Amino acid sequence: MPVAPVSRPSTLATGPALEVVDLSKAYLGARPRWSGARPVIEAIRGVSFRAAPGGILGIVGETGSGKSTLARCIAGLTQPSAGRVVWGDVTLTALTREQWRLTRRRLQIVLQNPYSTLDPRMSVGQIVAEPLANFEIGTPRDRLEMVRETLATVGLAPSLAGSRPAALSGGQRQRVALARALVLRPELLILDEPVSALDVSVQAQVLNLLLQLHRALGLSYLVIVHDLAVARQVCDSLVVMFAGAVVEEGPADAILSRPMHPYTRQLVAASPEIGKDRTDGRAAAGDAARPPGAVHRPIGCRYRPRCQLTQGEPVCGTVDPELRELEPGRRVACHLSPEGSADG
Amino acid sequence: MWRRAGRFVAGRREATAGFAIVLVIAGFSWVGPLVWRVNPLSVSLLSSLLPPTSRHPFGTDEVGRDVLARVMSAGQLDILAALAITAVGGVIGMGIGLAAGLRGGVAENVSMRLIDALLAFPPLILALAISVALGAGTTSAALGITISTIPFYARLMRSEVLRVRALPFVEAAEASGGRPSRIVTRHILPHTWRVMAIQASSVVGYAVLTLAALGFVGLGVQVPTPEWGTMITSGLSYVLSGQWWIGVFPGALLLALVIGCNLVADGLGGDTPVSLLTGPRRAPTPE
């Protein structure tokens, strides 16, 4: 599907690098039925990585592994409990509310579910024009023109501007959400599972659109994906999360062709498009066992209850593995990887 | 425009019927006196307690005042007072609820505990107590009723604000760079209107009824000003002796008005499909 060119200087100004340092976020869980304090749920813990400017960094992990929490912390929609996020020369985690608001002109997030993130009382045109109004960009007439242009960019007919979200399909809604983020011409776009709420047939279209936009607009993506096949299609580097922590990080090709952490290996093996084992990826990855309850996290490696590599080595049960650089650009949080070499 | 109005009506038959009832009673109260030019206060002991005839379609009361003229004049007073009560109580109550829902913390806790304390009394008793404290009269009765409605608005508004605030599109609005004030006015408040409109229409019915009840026990509107509640009271003592018309006409109008308001309230909450985002339907009533 052709994408309308966007009027932008041909020398694409790519934003700065994004650096996440030791980011943690704890929530208070529900009060227990009988008595006692509310449990602390560590949605993410000690997450660190760097996203190169102009790249597409993917965050993968099963449901509940803290991907959305991570995205929200980076996008300033929740306050992390510890750690910092540095974007170029700005420490995002130190910004005041109004400073954050102004930063959003350059950093946008498309939230997880396009069915609930569009205000049902507003028309598509109003939704896409809203960021422009928030930053007082252009006159109302200019905004109309920018909205039309952006709708065309995401492959929506300008005539849809008068429709309500309820009248749109899932794919169209996701395009509207995308248009709302792109209308500001951000430098960094965070996408939280941009296709997983969509029909399989529509997923490919939206992914292609995302790739084309990335090429045309020269922005950086941080994209959360559920599906390794999608990760392989769009990402150039990957962060693999398990139970709130990064277990493996590196170039997407390398990780998907030669996963090192036992969890990544299991994910890859279970992915029908990538691994040799053609069982249902979701079932194998998600239901084999729940991630160890974030509340009662075992001492030692958090992946141990499901690990197929450990032979009961004491170190796995006592020491939480840190990310180690095993190969240039590849970091893994496992005492035993690569396989068997217990050099940690 | 008419087609849209037509669709609106078709989707909300109950509310439309209720609104029509209210409109007819209002028209009767305001247009009626232009046609039926009889002074509701003029006493004529010679023609007291006359049954309905063409000279006095609703009969006359114990001092010979024309019941039709009085019922219409009373309608104006009751409807205006109910609307004022609903509006003032609504603005104050929703303001408290909005503040509590947005700010949280100590302020929320204190204001909500106060509201809970008010809610511990049945609203009629609360209205009664306040108007007793303020002394008999239309204003103090209206004030008492107004205060008794505030907790319902405040509670509901707070829970609505909490509900809407947690919806993903509000977070999306923040992510788009919306200022907090704009998020409240453009994304939170509009989603509370419907539930609050339901609440307000049921408060109109409650206000009319309670004003009449206070009049009935002699606290509200004072004689000789016509008011449905006081008319029902004075009519009551003549029912057994056969002069039913004194109390029945104001009673019937009161009943119809309350039913109309409640139909509006139910209809707004009822048959239209409520989107997932606006949550389950509820039609809270201060009863």
Ligand SMILES: Nc1ncnc2c1ncn2[C@@H]1O[C@H](COP(=O)(O)OP(=O)(O)OP(=O)(O)O)[C@@H](O)[C@H]1O
């Ligand atoms: N506001 C919150 N309050 C309490 N717990 C929360 C909150 N948000 C997330 N959590 C918990 O944090 C953990 C991580 O949730 P998160 O939504 O980040 O996961 P996810 O990886 O995005 O999952 P999914 O793939 O289902 O979107 C979960 O256990 C979740 O229950």
Ligand code: SF4
């Ligand atoms: S550290 Fe031990 S338990 Fe954890 S993933 Fe590696 S081998 Fe498995």
Ligand SMILES: [Mg+2]
């Ligand atoms: Mg998520």
